[in-house]
Amino acid sequence: MSKRRAFWLGAGAMVAAMAVSGAAFAADKKQPKKKDYRAAALEVMKASFQARGQATLDRLNQDEAQAACSRSAAGEPLASDLKKKMEEAQSATVKYPADSKYLGSWKSGERIAQTGRGLQFSDDPSEPAGGNCYACHQLSQQEVAYGTIGPSLYRYGKLRGNSEPMLKYTWAKLWNAQAFNACSDMPRFGHKGILTEEQLKDVMALLFDPESPVNQ
Amino acid sequence: MIRRTRIALLAVGLAMASPTALAQDQAAEGIAQYRDMLEDDNPADLWELRGAELWKTPGGPKGASLEKCNLGLGPGIVKGAYVRLPRYFADTGKVQDLESRLITCMMTLQGRSFEEATKQHFGSGSEKKSNMEALVTWIAAESRGMKIQVSTTHPKEKDAYEVGKQIFFFHGGPHDFACSTCHSQDGRRIRLQDLPNLTTPEGARKGFGTWPAYRVSQGEVRTMQHRLYDCFRQQRFPEPRYASDAITALTMYLAVSANGGEFAAPAIKR
Numbered sequence: 408m409s410k411r412r413a414f415w416l417g418a419g420a421m422v423a424a425m426a427v428s429g430a431a432f433a434a435d436k437k438q439p440k441k442k443d444y445r446a447a448a449l450e451v452m453k454a455s456f457q458a459r460g461q462a463t464l465d466r467l468n469q470d471e472a473q474a475a476c477s478r479s480a481a482g483e484p485l486a487s488d489l490k491k492k493m494e495e496a497q498s499a500t501v502k503y504p505a506d507s508k509y510l511g512s513w514k515s516g517e518r519i520a521q522t523g524r525g526l527q528f529s530d531d532p533s534e535p536a537g538g539n540c541y542a543c544h545q546l547s548q549q550e551v552a553y554g555t556i557g558p559s560l561y562r563y564g565k566l567r568g569n570s571e572p573m574l575k576y577t578w579a580k581l582w583n584a585q586a587f588n589a590c591s592d593m594p595r596f597g598h599k600g601i602l603t604e605e606q607l608k609d610v611m612a613l614l615f616d617p618e619s620p621v622n623q
Numbered sequence: 624m625i626r627r628t629r630i631a632l633l634a635v636g637l638a639m640a641s642p643t644a645l646a647q648d649q650a651a652e653g654i655a656q657y658r659d660m661l662e663d664d665n666p667a668d669l670w671e672l673r674g675a676e677l678w679k680t681p682g683g684p685k686g687a688s689l690e691k692c693n694l695g696l697g698p699g700i701v702k703g704a705y706v707r708l709p710r711y712f713a714d715t716g717k718v719q720d721l722e723s724r725l726i727t728c729m730m731t732l733q734g735r736s737f738e739e740a741t742k743q744h745f746g747s748g749s750e751k752k753s754n755m756e757a758l759v760t761w762i763a764a765e766s767r768g769m770k771i772q773v774s775t776t777h778p779k780e781k782d783a784y785e786v787g788k789q790i791f792f793f794h795g796g797p798h799d800f801a802c803s804t805c806h807s808q809d810g811r812r813i814r815l816q817d818l819p820n821l822t823t824p825e826g827a828r829k830g831f832g833t834w835p836a837y838r839v840s841q842g843e844v845r846t847m848q849h850r851l852y853d854c855f856r857q858q859r860f861p862e863p864r865y866a867s868d869a870i871t872a873l874t875m876y877l878a879v880s881a882n883g884g885e886f887a888a889p890a891i892k893r
Contacts, residue, residue, distance in 0.1 A: 442782070448789035448872070455869030456855075459862035466796040466861055473794040480803045481792035526797050526859045542813050554813040556805065594798040601797055 445478070462528035472497065476590035490589045498586035500598045501579045509574040509611050516613030517620065519606050520546055526601065536601055538610055543592070546613065547620035556592055564615035565622040577614060581607050667760055667837040667889035670844040674761025677754050683733025692728035694721070694762065705766035706886050709875045711777040718783040720874050721759055722848050723866040744865045745852075746843050759846045760835045766886050771832060773878040780875070783868075787876030790869055791821070796859040802873070804858075806830070816893065821877060828884030831877045836890040844889065847874055 449467070458464050469477065472493055479485045485493070518537075525536020540546060543556035546563075567573050579586055582597030596602045602610070613619050678701070681688045694704035695712070709720040715727055722744070729740035746753035775781045794801040805813060806821040820826035834847040845853075851870050855863050863870055 442785070444782075444785040444789050447782070448786045448793065451786050451868045451872060452790060452793070455867035456861040456863050462796075462859060462861045464861050466859065469793075469795055473799055476799070477789075477792050477794045477801065480794070480801060480807070481789060527856050528862050529856055552814045554811070554816075556808075556811050556813065556818075590794075592804050594800075599797045599799070 445481075459528040461526065461530070461532045472585060472589070479590055485589060493589040494586055497583050497589070497595070497598070498579070500595075501582045501586060502597065502604075503575065503578060504604055504608065509578055509608060510569075510615055511605060511608030511612045513609070513612040513616040513619035513621075515606075516609035516611070517547070519602065519610055520613055521550075535603075535606065538596060538602055538606070540610070548623065549620055560614060561621060563621055564617070564619070569615045574611070574615065578607070578611060581610060665837055665889060665891050667764075667835065667844045667891070670757045670760035670835075670837075671764045671889065672761075673752075673754075674757035674759070674764075677758055678761065683729065683735040683739075685732065685734035687732045687734075689725070689728050689732060689758075691732060692725070694724055701762055701765045703766055703769055705763045706769045706771045707773060709780075709783065709871050709878065710774060711779045716779075717868075718777075718779050718871060718875065720848070720866065720871045721762060722755060722846070723871055725755065725758055726866055741865050745845075745849055748842070756835070756844055756846055756849075759848075760844050760889055763835050763846075763886075763888050767888065769886050771828070771878060771881045771884050771886050773875070773882055775879055783872045783875040784879050786868075787872035787874070790873050791876055798859050800858040800860075802854065802858070821880065824880060824883065827877055827880035831874075831881035832884050832887050833890040833892070835888050836892040838892055840893055847877075 452467055453464070456464060456467060475485060475489065475493060520538055520540035522537020523539040523542060524530050524534065525539075530536075540560075541550055541553045543554045545553040545555075545559035545561050548561060563577075580593075581602075583595040584591040584593035585595060594601055597604070597607055613621055616622065678689050691698045693699075693712075693714075694701065695707055695710050696702075696704050705721060708724070709718050711718050712724065712727075717723075719727065726737065726740045729735045730737065741755070743751055743753050744755045746756050775784050791802045791806075794804075802821070805811070805818050806826070808818075809820045809823070809826070811818045811820075819830040821830050831847065834850055835844050837843070838845050848866065848870060851873055852863055852865075855861075
């Protein structure tokens with residue numbers, strides 16, 4: 408290759424390189440910054456909602472799990488190590504009954520499972536909240552109006568027995584379902600103070616008591 | 624013919640189903656039959672008639688009717704307006720759903736205040752009828768049978784859609800609920816009520832395309848606006864303001880997801 412030819416090739420390459428970088432620069436300038444729609448949505452929500460009764464605006468302030476689960480639901484799946492970390496953090500929130508007694512009255516438990524009221528802006532805060540278990544789960548066979556968002560719990564105790572580890576596991580699941588499954592659809596009944604310890608014992612009895620309609 | 628097919632299906636059900644499933648099938652069957660019976664004679668017709676009258680009735684400090692209201696297709700054009708809402712309006716610089724747009728018209732054409740335009744926005748029995756719900760029912764009915772075709776071409780329409788999508792997946796409150804908790808899977812029920820999967824076109828068409836609807840359990844016609852309001856109540860969220868941007872954005876997300884479907888409201892529901 409002659410020197411002159413090499414010169415022109417080199418110059419041509421430089422011009423081409425400059426043109427490419429120039430084009431890239433222009434594209435950078437043209438391309439608007441990617442919008443943060445999550446932040447925009449939160450801003451819109453804060454301006455669009457108002458406190459009413461017990462449903463105050465701080466309910467829009469997400470905890471870490473809610474924020475991560477929103478991102479995941481909107482299309483950014485949780486990395487497996489984050490999922491594990493979240494489950495560990497949720498697991499650490501579980502409080503077991505001080506007297507180590509897990510089972511209350513299944514009759515009260517059935518009422519709690521049937522009741523859907525509680526914590527809505529339309530609810531009287533002096534009334535106890537329900538668990539609304541039937542909204543998502545089959546429990547007793549007599550109640551045919553059950554939902555299917557969660558699995559059937561019919562014969563829960565009869566199928567599993569009521570060993571200490573089974574009682575403990577179920578208590579933890581009711582207290583904070585995300586301890587076992589990050590971003591579970593199930594509310595964290597104990598952790599979020601939806602149900603009291605006594606109410607949780609009654610729901611436990613509905614699941615485990617041999618006399619409970621769930622185990623017939 | 625339909626009835627005969629049903630009886631045959633019920634017989635197959637009898638032979639195969641467990642007692643619980645059978646009781647459920649019978650309950651669902653009963654509801655479906657009830658709905659069919661009412662379909663030809665939907666009480667929403669009464670709201671529709673009242674809405675058509677209200678549109679033409681002079682009112683507000685300016686004593687004007689809404690007949691010159693521009694719902695997006697030009698002043699006074701009602702047919703086909705609903706299946707193209709929400710949309711961007713240059714005069715307000717905002718994406719608006721039908722209610723929000725009607726409020727604009729009541730304020731600009733009739734001279735009403737926002738408070739006056741939105742008082743009794745949801746109906747409650749014969750004592751507290753809602754003019755807004757009657758208007759919405761009539762305007763929606765004028766698009767019955769048309770294809771849902773909501774645009775995202777204007778940047779603000781695209782923004783509203785994206786914001787609405789984020790709201791749909793936003794977990795919050797003591798129960799951690801998001802819209803997606805109940806509405807992102809196929810074939811699920813809450814109690815006996817089927818839940819549309821609003822993340823699919825079929826589900827979104829079922830959800831968005833059948834409101835407003837006469838709610839038998841409430842004796843009222845309810846709109847999409849009310850449906851979303853009541854969902855947020857049950858999600859344990861604070862109270863959404865009427866015709867607020869969050870409701871419009873969420874409606875935008877659902878409407879765009881329902882695009883291409885046939886608009887089948889006013890419907891009749893449980």
